[in-house]
Every structure is written in structure tokens, then in C-alpha cells.
Amino acid sequence: MRTAATRHQGDLEHQTAFARAVLDAEADVPVFLTGRTGRSAGRRFAVYRNNVYAGLIDVLAGRFPATAKLVGEAFFRAMAREYVAASPPRSAVLLHYGADFADYVGAFPPASAVPYLADVARLEWAWHSAYHAADAAPLSQEALAALGASAEAMTFALHPSLALVRSSYPVITIWELALRDGEDEPARLPADREDALVLRPALQVAVHRLPPGGAAFVQALSGGNPLPAAAAAALDDDADFDLAANLAGLMRSGAIVAMREPA
Amino acid sequence: MTTNPKTFSGVAVASAFAAALGLAASAGPAAAEEEQEKCFGVAKAGENDCAAGAGTTCAGTSKIDYQGNAWKLVPKGKCTTMELPDGRTGSLEAVDRDLPPTQG
Numbered sequence: 001m002r003t004a005a006t007r008h009q010g011d012l013e014h015q016t017a018f019a020r021a022v023l024d025a026e027a028d029v030p031v032f033l034t035g036r037t038g039r040s041a042g043r044r045f046a047v048y049r050n051n052v053y054a055g056l057i058d059v060l061a062g063r064f065p066a067t068a069k070l071v072g073e074a075f076f077r078a079m080a081r082e083y084v085a086a087s088p089p090r091s092a093v094l095l096h097y098g099a100d101f102a103d104y105v106g107a108f109p110p111a112s113a114v115p116y117l118a119d120v121a122r123l124e125w126a127w128h129s130a131y132h133a134a135d136a137a138p139l140s141q142e143a144l145a146a147l148g149a150s151a152e153a154m155t156f157a158l159h160p161s162l163a164l165v166r167s168s169y170p171v172i173t174i175w176e177l178a179l180r181d182g183e184d185e186p187a188r189l190p191a192d193r194e195d196a197l198v199l200r201p202a203l204q205v206a207v208h209r210l211p212p213g214g215a216a217f218v219q220a221l222s223g224g225n226p227l228p229a230a231a232a233a234a235l236d237d238d239a240d241f242d243l244a245a246n247l248a249g250l251m252r253s254g255a256i257v258a259m260r261e262p263a
Numbered sequence: 264m265t266t267n268p269k270t271f272s273g274v275a276v277a278s279a280f281a282a283a284l285g286l287a288a289s290a291g292p293a294a295a296e297e298e299q300e301k302c303f304g305v306a307k308a309g310e311n312d313c314a315a316g317a318g319t320t321c322a323g324t325s326k327i328d329y330q331g332n333a334w335k336l337v338p339k340g341k342c343t344t345m346e347l348p349d350g351r352t353g354s355l356e357a358v359d360r361d362l363p364p365t366q367g
Contacts, residue, residue, distance in 0.1 A: 145284055152276040203299055203336060227280070228271040235271075243271065247283030 022049050023088050056084045056097070063098050063128050066178035067105065067121045071114060079108055095132055098125060116169035123175050123207070126163035126198040130205045133161035138201050138254030147259045152228055156221045157258035158250075161200040166215045170194045172207060201254025208253055213241030218250070226262060302342035304361065305353040306335040326363035 014032055021027040029042045057080040061068050068076035083104045089097045102125055105111055106118030136159055165171060170190045195215040197208040216237030220230035234241040250256055311325040311333035325333035329351055342353040
């Protein structure tokens with residue numbers, strides 16, 4: 001008779017073999033998978049395997065709709081299938097799936113003809129993450145005004161949903177055009193690159209275009225730098241940085257949730 | 264201390280902050296546009312909100328009109344005063360009416 005320990009060991013081996021075979025289409029059907037007649041359940045296992053892939057590809061297609069639209073459904077699903085095989089879910093929480101999809105897209109040779117594709121995917125991941133991030137109330141105009149007198153000594157706590165996407169392409173415009181209904185309109189793309197600030201101050205996710213130096217500014221602030229140091233970093237990044245305009249943008253977008261004296 | 268042209272004095276930062284407050288106020292409160300709330304039991308079948316994407320999505324998945332556990336974003340304050348057929352009203356929390364039959 002088998003002891004509980006060996007039975008447990010056997011279960012674990014079965015599960016490991018099963019999980020490996022589900023994701024690897026080349027792998028043999030685990031020998032312990034049999035039908036009622038005792039024959040190998042190869043065809044039914046293939047159905048199961050296909051469902052796992054199709055489900056995960058659907059998740060990615062729903063999470064990266066603009067990316068999918070830019071390359072077409074057939075290309076996207078083929079690319080997503082490769083990604084699922086290379087990078088299966090590590091968490092039981094499906095919300096977390098696809099965090100490194102943009103990196104995969106950027107390194108996926110067949111997609112190299114669409115050089116901005118990975119940035120669009122990054123923007124969509126930021127959108128998705130902001131949607132599911134913790135709620136936080138932005139500081140009101142009055143609260144900001146009250147803290148303004150000692151603003152130069154303070155560090156900022158930025159919104160927990162906030163994410164930056166820096167791009168060498170007009171990524172926000174591309175994303176907007178891709179998601180717009182009624183395609184086939186001649187796209188007027190700006191020549192300039194765009195950096196995006198993504199956050200969800202209340203119930204809806206907002207995507208803002210950052211002014212010159214804005215991304216470096218936000219990055220420095222979220223790194224805990226006080227205002228003068230963050231402003232210097234932004235000016236270093238872009239000589240056209242305008243401190244007042246950038247601060248106003250952050251205030252208006254609800255990006256600032258607290259201001260503190262440095263400890 | 265060496266002077267770096269790329270630094271900001273406390274005075275410059277404080278005045279920029281004050282200017283930013285003025286700019287932010289004059290552009291109108293962006294927050295007002297987002298004064299919305301989740302309203303249950305008011306969406307037509309398949310028109311509920313929740314744009315989180317497939318796999319996790321619930322957008323457009325409600326099965327019947329005015330489904331009590333599906334929500335839509337509406338302007339703040341409008342939810343419970345909305346007029347719906349047969350005396351229904353919207354609710355800020357999920358309600359126990361117009362639910363699709365449970366799958367067995």
C-alpha cells in the first residue's frame with residue numbers, strides 16, 4: 001500500500017507533468033491521462049490545451065486592443081500565442097497577466113516593422129494597471145494653496161495609479177487613432193515624440209500628454225526628490241522645461257495626493 | 264558651493280508653485296468632469312460599463328435590461344433620481360432585481 005507521502009509525491013509529479021504538457025504543444029500527452037477504456041486521452045487533452053491558450057490570448061486581446069488593431073487580429077493572436085508559450089501566467093490572478101507583454105512585443109522579430117508597437121502596448125498596460133490600482137483622493141486646490149507657502153521644501157506623494165510611458169514616437173496619438181471607430185481616415189500624426197502620464201484620479205483612467213521635461217520631473221518627484229531637485233532634473237532632461245506649467249498640469253490632473261516635509 | 268545654472272532657488276520654486284495654482288484654477292477644475300458615480304440597475308443589456316478588457320472585463324456583459332448587479336457611470340447625483348420603466352430607480356449599490364437566471 002502506498003503511504004500518504006508517496007501518494008502526495010505522485011500527485012505532485014502528475015500535476016507538474018500535466019502543467020508542462022498543457023503549455024508545450026510538442027510535449028507528449030501525460031501517460032496517466034486515459035479515457036474510460038484505458039486508452040490515452042490525446043484528443044481530449046488537445047481540446048483542453050487549446051482552451052488554455054485561447055483563454056489567455058483572449059485576455060491579452062482584451063487588455064491590448066490598440067496593439068491588436070495596429071497589426072490585425074491574425075498577427076496579434078499568433079504573437080500572443082508565442083508569448084503565452086514563452087511567458088505563461090506566474091500568478092493565479094489573471095489581472096497581473098501581461099506585465100511583460102510589451103517587452104516581448106519589442107523583442108519579437110516579426111513585429112520589428114512596427115517600431116512603435118511596444119510603446120503602444122506599454123501605454124495599454126499602464127492604462128490597465130491604473131484602472132485596477134488603489135483609489136486615492138487628489139489634493140484639492142484649497143489644500144494645495146495652503147501647502148504652497150512651504151512648497152520648496154516638500155516632497156510629493158503622487159497618485160498610486162500613476163504611470164509614465166516615455167516614447168520616441170507620438171504614442172498617445174497612435175493609440176487614440178487605433179482605438180477610434182471608423183478607421184480609414186487619413187491619420188495626421190504629429191512629428192514629435194510623446195510622453196504619457198496615465199492615472200485614475202477618480203473612476204476613469206486619464207491619459208495626458210506631458211510637456212517637455214515633464215516625464216523626468218514626475219519621475220524625480222515620485223523618487224522622493226523635493227521640488228527644487230526635481231525641477232533641476234527636469235531642466236537637465238529638457239531645456240524647455242517650464243516648472244509652473246508642469247506643476248499646474250499635475251495639480252489639474254489630480255496627480256498629487258499629499259505633500260510632506262522631508263523627514 | 265558652485266553655482267549650477269540648472270538649479271532652482273527656493274524663491275523661484277515658490278513663485279512657480281503660486282503661478283501653477285493660478286494656472287490650474289483658471290483652466291477650470293478638471294475634477295468636475297469626472298464627477299461621476301457607479302449606478303446599478305440602469306444599463307440596457309450589454310451596455311454596462313467596466314472597461315477592464317476581456318478575461319477580466321465586465322463591460323457589455325449584462326444580460327438583461329436594467330440588470331440589478333450591472334453598473335454604468337452616470338453624472339454624480341443623477342443615479343437615484345433617474346426615471347426608468349415600471350417604477351425602477353437606479354441604485355448606488357447592487358440591487359436584487361432584474362438578475363439573469365443563474366447558470367446551473
